[in-house]
Amino acid sequence: MRLQKTAIVGALMLSTALPATAETLRWARAGDALTLDPHAQNEGPTSALAHQIMEPLVMRDMTGAIVPALATEWGPSPNDPNVWVFNLREGVSFHDGAEFDSGDVVFSLNRAMTPDSDYKELLASVTEVRATGPATVEIVTNGPNPIMPNNLTNLFIMDEGWANANNAVKVQDYEGGEDTYAAKNANGTGPYKLVSREPDVRTVLTINEQYWGSNEFPMDVTEIIYTPIQNAATRVAALLSGEVDFIQDVPVQDLERVAGTDGLDVRTAPQNRVIFFGLNSGDADLANDNVDGANPLSDVRVRKAMSMAINRDAIQQVVMRGQSAPAGMIAPPFVNGWNEEMDSSSVTDVDGARALMEEAGYADGFTIQLDCPNDRYINDEAICQAAVGMLAQIGVTVNLDAKPKAQHFPLLSNLETDFYMLGWGVPTYDSEYVFNFLVHTKGERYGSWNATRYTNPDLDMTIQALASETDLEKRNAMINDIWTVVQDEALYIPIHHQVLNWGMASKIGTIVAPDDTAKFKYFEIE
Template sequence: MTKFRRLAATVLGAALFTAAGTADAQQPRTLRIAMTASDVPTTTGMPNNGFEGMRFLGYPIFEAMVLWDLSDPSKPADLRPGLAERWEQDPNDPKTWIFHLRRGVTFHDGTPVNADAVIWNYDRFFRNDSPQFEPAGSGITRARTPILESYRKIDDYTVALTTNRVASYFPYMVVYHLIASPQAWESAGRDWARVANAPAGTGPFRLSRFVPRQSAELSRNDNYWDTARRARLDRILLLPMPEANTRLAALRSGQVDWIEVPPPDAIPSLRAAGFTISTGSYPHVWPWFFQMNGDNTPFKDVRVRQGLNYCVDREGLVQLLNGTAEPSVGWLKPSDPAFGNPQNRYRLDPARGRALLAEAGFNAQRPLRFRVMISTSGSGQMLPLPMNEFLQQNLREACGVEVDFEVTDWSNLLTATRSAWNTPVVANIQSLNPSSPSSDASVMARYFLRAFQPPNGFNWPGFSDDQFEAAFSELEQARDPAAYTRAYARAHERVVDNPPWLFIVHDLNPRAMSRRVTGFVPAQSWFTDLVPVTLQ
């Protein structure tokens, strides 16, 4: 047994032993979930570990003024009112959005949610000199909302947020502004490290126990403000298990009830054994980012970027994943109304790929070589090591391309995506392999607008395209849905034809559960509604 496997087994055993009394006492109403994260996401109200952190240690405990509507699995998730019962653009200033807060909502510690509490949280994220400033949470929130310019209280239950550009999609950014109790910070001696053990949000669950690097336990919030959406479970135990086979063994042995991303080759046997396998299309893409800045990169030439997109055996990779993914030929899926009509419809075409690379000066005598930073696991990463090894062999055999890897932790990879091309963490890296949501235009803004190159956003490649900028400007100012979609499609066409990414696959959000788990709704979203879930 490797050192890593021994450590994983020890941590799993300790976590399950720690929670054993609670779990046994609460059965059958304690749901045990094995996450892909290598650590328990942070618990202060802005979790790390990407969107898996938001899925399990974000929205169940904390809420934003705007929330995702995860009720209808037949369509991509849209927005619904959260701590704000409604919002609108200021008719006299389209850069300003006005949010009207619900009355009578309290945090888990009993203190009220009002405009002062909301502004306190915005100071926590966006004002470096505020006493409550939280650097880690601020970095995550600012990267997801690079256009927020100012905010203010209008009255006790109304706040205004102003952006630095007109942005029709701005509520899709507000959905990530989680609101935590100011009193919890005061009670913890104004120390965020201590808040981690006893935070207070407004969500349907509250954090009842946190063991760093081992587990987090959530308990039902019996006083949740939305009485129609009070949780059915008593408790949820969250366990980090980055290794797929460790998660699989835990599920089969009955140590957990639910695992994220089961090993694809185990899915048939899990089904045969009576486990529930959930898969479905959702807005997510697994790419490689191309670095287009600096001298230490071959990706300034669009022919190199297009050529590589014709060298990828996407169907072979989908087969490796046992059908738990689908080929990606753009940021959006071809079925999306905003996919558009790009000139390039990428497929495995080695002759075309080699020809484009040869035009750019790369051939058998001078092969294209570059280095990709990849992770061992992580939110939305599926099985990154075997997937990347497949791509490494595929690109060598199809187009004579030589790829090396720098393997790192998921959190380090996320840090790299927010780092400029000339910073030490990515100094010898020409490509990154983070997975990305593709849920709405606000995400497209963060990844592709030239204004949002690090540290202002996630445009790590340095993508800069005048036609994209013009189309996106029309999208930002559109008030008519048809005009919005037309502009969105034109913007997406440029992302495909002038590709800053190697488009590889969209995964199908696989998870495996005990047959005892009922009530789960497989929303077309990164996020999961744990409220209707229960155990038989």
């Protein structure tokens, strides 16, 4: 049975595309995966594509619950509290027929801890990964780690033999512009196999007939054709015409139109993601401002003034058309450590902001560049445009530079931006994830997404101590203390919590996953 009755070929689709069938699902979203290397980029759409092809030891299902994947059982060792033991699924093979075993897990997790990996923070407490049998792995940590399984849900397992044969042992240096075999090819254990890959154009996957879970999941989708469509109007037109069956990012201005179309549904849920602005508060001088020999963003009064100038309610109502929830902290309500009082702390006060600017010595304001993606978050460029006008009210003249995420994200990693937009989801559902990536000093094993240049050695020690604190009441108190510092220092300017709107053919059966990751093995087709 077809997912959609018609398939009118438009300019956005390749002329060679075949009509959709019951088994074919045509999937589109604003941006493509950045790479197929499973450890190179910790980025939502990149992980979403990887989840179709590869698998972690444990994963989150469509409700957000942790469920078995390549591991069937796990738990702390009864003999050593610093060791987690994982019993692996037996009889699993990679897409090329190679057998999966503990050696692949040891190889993959060690690979994910190397400097070019974008997942190393998740394994920062790990001192050793060892195989104690062909189907058993032990992860040794520096002190007991109470949330280790939470850290593994997006850490994909590679075939060690395939990596060695294809010069893919080293993680791709994405920020450095490196291109590798693993960036465009993949050999996983997942429900779908890679057929072809044209970055930013088209990726085709087909069902893995040997998948271990064939009898455990619906597996109604047997072919996936993934087409990035950056332009919102074109993306919606493709859904309305039947050229695609599923889009993850229905523009807020088109929600009623899609929902009112026969044969189409819009399904909505809160997302585990916050949108915010980051500021370079650590450098002595900025490259992209008009203040010589000083950094206005290093003054907490300026950072607070800029936050106070942002009218989040206006952004919610005008830019997002109600499809967002104003935020006061850079953690979503899903996350352990989220605090309702902190999350409601952002208040618009232009007069108060002007007073703070004057007190800080910037009564006449300054000029700065805002770097913004235009194909990653819902209405990302429009949010940045709104912020430009709001900041102008306190004398901050903002030059907006919006570009695709593939060019935007390296600015953060390479510390080439002073003022930027970022969105952050928390797959571990714990604040430690936020702190490890965004608050800890940028270094070898922490802070890879901390482009603020903020450093606080005492705070770093507290963040690292979270990994081994098993007294949950004490641990939660530590988390609250860290958040208090983050809030007091105004390290980031929270904007809002995203709301997900998935548009799809009505015959597709699925719920909306809070992490915005569609795992198609769960989808049912009427």
